[in-house]
Amino acid sequence: MVQRSNHVLVLDFGAQYAQLIARRVRQANVYSEIVPSNLSSEEILARNPRAIILSGGPKSVYETPAPSLDPQIYELGMPVLGICYGAQLMAQQLGGTVAATGGGEYGRTTLTRSGTSSLLDTVPTETHVWMSHGDSVTQPPQGFHIIGNTSDTPVAAFENETGLLAGVQFHPEVLHTDNGQEILRRWLIDVVKCKPTWTSENIIENEIINIKSQVGNKSVICGLSGGVDSAVAAALVQRAIGSQLTCVFVDHGLLREGEAEQVERDFVA
Numbered sequence: 001m002v003q004r005s006n007h008v009l010v011l012d013f014g015a016q017y018a019q020l021i022a023r024r025v026r027q028a029n030v031y032s033e034i035v036p037s038n039l040s041s042e043e044i045l046a047r048n049p050r051a052i053i054l055s056g057g058p059k060s061v062y063e064t065p066a067p068s069l070d071p072q073i074y075e076l077g078m079p080v081l082g083i084c085y086g087a088q089l090m091a092q093q094l095g096g097t098v099a100a101t102g103g104g105e106y107g108r109t110t111l112t113r114s115g116t117s118s119l120l121d122t123v124p125t126e127t128h129v130w131m132s133h134g135d136s137v138t139q140p141p142q143g144f145h146i147i148g149n150t151s152d153t154p155v156a157a158f159e160n161e162t163g164l165l166a167g168v169q170f171h172p173e174v175l176h177t178d179n180g181q182e183i184l185r186r187w188l189i190d191v192v193k194c195k196p197t198w199t200s201e202n203i204i205e206n207e208i209i210n211i212k213s214q215v216g217n218k219s220v221i222c223g224l225s226g227g228v229d230s231a232v233a234a235a236l237v238q239r240a241i242g243s244q245l246t247c248v249f250v251d252h253g254l255l256r257e258g259e260a261e262q263v264e265r266d267f268v269a
Contacts, residue, residue: 006195007031008188009049011039013057013067013085021055021083021173028185029196041072051079051192054086056171060135061088062100069093079164079192084133087167091158094141094165105131105152105169108176117147118163118191123179129156129170130177137169163191204236211240222247226255226263234267 008025012018012034025032035047037054044052052073059066067085071093074080082090088098111129113120131150140146140158144165148157159166166187172180188194215237222234224247237245247267251260 005048006050006197007033008051008053008194009044009047010034010053010055011037011069011086013037013055013089014059015056015083015085017171017173018055021053024173024181024184025053025188026198026200027181028188028194029198030188030194031198031202037067037069039070041070041076044070044073044078045076049078050194051081051188054080054082054090056084056086056132059085060100061085061092061098062135074165079187080166081187082167083173084169084171087158087169088133088135088137090165090167091137091139091141091144091155094144096137096141096144096158097139098135099138100135104134105136105150106133107131109150109152109170111148111150111156111170113148114146117157117159119159119166119168119183119187120147120157122182122186122190128176128178129172129180130174131156131170133169137167140167163187166191204239207236208240211237215241215244218244220245223250224248224263224267225250225252226259231263231266238267 008030010018010022010032018034022032022034057067069089074094080090092098108128109131111127113125136153137155140155144158144160146155146158150156153169156170157168171177172183174180189196220237220241222237222245224230224234234247249263
């Protein structure tokens with residue numbers, strides 16, 4: 001059996017919320033990475049994620065061309081959660097039905113849970129969610145069951161028997177959805193069994209180790225302009241190799257008043 005890593009890939013279908021999905025995953029203490037939706041199953045397998053999340057997007061699954069997904073990805077045995085467009089694409093590719101209704105559902109609405117559910121069992125029977133869609137899933141794929149509906153969307157959430165494959169028409173990542181973070185946490189930690197061990201400090205420590213390994217005993221020069229990118233890079237490298245680093249301050253004339261002096265105070269030993 002392949003040993004899966006503990007990170008999650010967010011496949012971006014052009015959603016304005018893709019970055020927010022990745023952020024919410026990290027808030028559940030699981031590392032996430034945003035990648036293009038056109039990655040092949042081989043490329044996904046090479047990255048070896050614990051799970052995959054399909055983001056929303058502005059397109060319809062009936063448009064030509066419409067963003068698609070390598071269907072072999074579903075054969076990799078990895079958990080997949082589809083959100084909005086991602087849920088519609090998932091339903092369509094696995095044999096369900098998506099209706100191009102021409103209507104839509106936008107804004108905050110009430111989601112009603114249906115029966116038992118791996119994904120939604122920890123949220124109230126009725127909860128407010130944020131919708132933004134035109135098309136709708138009207139029939140989940142074979143082997144899946146409906147776990148939530150709204151007054152305008154009969155299939156607002158669906159999952160398979162294990163809950164490892166699931167789709168939600170609403171956006172759990174936005175603050176307008178009550179219990180949205182709990183829904184994501186539930187799927188990631190309780191269903192998928194991701195380990196909630198990631199913190200922002202992990203990135204810092206990992207990067208310091210990588211920098212030390214790459215630099216060894218060599219000396220490094222860093223161009224420092226006072227912007228976020230160069231300042232963070234300089235701070236990380238300095239923590240990793242100390243006096244082996246020499247920063248060259250580049251005052252390009254676009255800093256705000258007092259920032260040049262602040263850079264010197266912060267970075268001159």
